[in-house]
Amino acid sequence: YAIPTATIVLSPAFFFSRQDPAAYRSWESLHAPPWLSELKLQVARRAMRWFMDRPLNRIRRELGMAAGRDFLFGEVKDGNIALGLWSKHLRGPAADDPPRSAVCGYSSFDRSPEDELGREELDAFLTRCEAAGTPPAIFTLGTSVVQHAGDFYPMAVRACTRAKMPALLLVGKAENIPKGLPPSMHACIYAPFSQVLHRGSVTVHHAGAGTTAQTLRSGKPSIAIPFANDEFDNAARIERLGTSLTIRKSVLQEQSLADALVRVGQDREMHMRAGILRGPVCVENGAETAADRIEALAPVTSGVEAWHPGT
Numbered sequence: 001y002a003i004p005t006a007t008i009v010l011s012p013a014f015f016f017s018r019q020d021p022a023a024y025r026s027w028e029s030l031h032a033p034p035w036l037s038e039l040k041l042q043v044a045r046r047a048m049r050w051f052m053d054r055p056l057n058r059i060r061r062e063l064g065m066a067a068g069r070d071f072l073f074g075e076v077k078d079g080n081i082a083l084g085l086w087s088k089h090l091r092g093p094a095a096d097d098p099p100r101s102a103v104c105g106y107s108s109f110d111r112s113p114e115d116e117l118g119r120e121e122l123d124a125f126l127t128r129c130e131a132a133g134t135p136p137a138i139f140t141l142g143t144s145v146v147q148h149a150g151d152f153y154p155m156a157v158r159a160c161t162r163a164k165m166p167a168l169l170l171v172g173k174a175e176n177i178p179k180g181l182p183p184s185m186h187a188c189i190y191a192p193f194s195q196v197l198h199r200g201s202v203t204v205h206h207a208g209a210g211t212t213a214q215t216l217r218s219g220k221p222s223i224a225i226p227f228a229n230d231e232f233d234n235a236a237r238i239e240r241l242g243t244s245l246t247i248r249k250s251v252l253q254e255q256s257l258a259d260a261l262v263r264v265g266q267d268r269e270m271h272m273r274a275g276i277l278r279g280p281v282c283v284e285n286g287a288e289t290a291a292d293r294i295e296a297l298a299p300v301t302s303g304v305e306a307w308h309p310g311t
Contacts, residue, residue: 004297005079007098008290010209011230012091012237015084015101016041016073020094022233026226026248030236048072076101080297085286086209087216089277090237102293105284106213110192118188122168125186126199129166136166136185137261138200140193142208145227146172154178155254156204157185162258165265168200193218202264204257207235207246216243219278221270223260225249243274 009015013022021037023030024044032040049069057067068074076082082101084091093103129136139156141149153169157178160167169187171177177187193211197203197218205211207224212234215222222244224235238244247260264270 006290006294006297007076007079007082009076009082009084010086011234012084012086013230013233015076015082015094015097017094017096019096020091022230023236024232026232026246026250028232028236030233030240045070045073081293083290083293085290086213087281087284087286089241089280090212090216090234102289104289104293105286106217106281107286107290108194108210108213108217110194110214119191122186122188122191122196125168126196130199134166135199135201136168137163137202137204138168138170138197139204140170140211141172141206142211143172144208145206146176149176153187155252155257157181158254159257159261160185162254163261163265165201165261168196170196202261204261207231207238209234212238213281216274216277216281219275221264221267221274223247223257223264225252241273241277242270243277244270 012020013024016022018034018037018041021030021032021040024040048071052072053069056071060067077098080100082098084097084101084103085105085107086103087106088103091103093101126136137156137160139153140146141152149172153171153176156167156169161182166184167186168191169176169178169181169185170191171187171189173189181187193214194217197214198220200218200220202220203211203215203218203222205215205222205224207226208231212224216238222238224231224238224244224246225248226232226235226246227249235244235246239246245260245264247256
């Protein structure tokens, strides 16, 4: 049966473009020459055949399926359409993007009733900061890196103390809350990014796809500390936009973080760029655009026997 498929891609790095090359390590540049981009992709392709294709093919054999190849690189090309859920301002279409692909814009959701616990205390803290004219630096590690935060949040407290800045720590789980927080700092397990990031002065984050989207929507600058995967590329792209600066995890220390906080706080151009970009990014509705394109796949099956569960 001809069942149409759409591949959803959250970050530009996974379109694997040679025309608009991605950064896959903290030291890589978005301006690599074509030959180097080609070499990186060839090396990555061979590496993934070992690390990904082999275990997947073992499972496929157990299920009576034929072996495949280049699963990671082929996935975005094998469907009827490939939809990039990021802003065109972060990275627009490239000539060598997957066939029938589209950059739709960001899609985000960050609210649910059970996540509103402690909201009164959080609002009171942010209101005090606003009344004093000192919006806090906001620290988050998203939903994955936060599970192994290490010394990140205690370091954030020490860095903000050095920089003489208030801080809001979004810690993900109770054990990440630093002990003995001063009155100028507040920690909570969760807060909807769409409700708090625009009330801060700067967001310090890991450059995950969803968090990057929310920082751009907030209209405030950020400091990116990428840890793995697409985070290096996301960080490099928002730095290229002039709305963020990047600190390599390998050189992250209390003093380097404090220096970055002061630098971003005093960078009027970075604040201006972030504010200007907020409107165009917020206007994009990635979910709606992607849904329209998925619905448009229906004519592909015209004249083909419909598929029903259980057939």
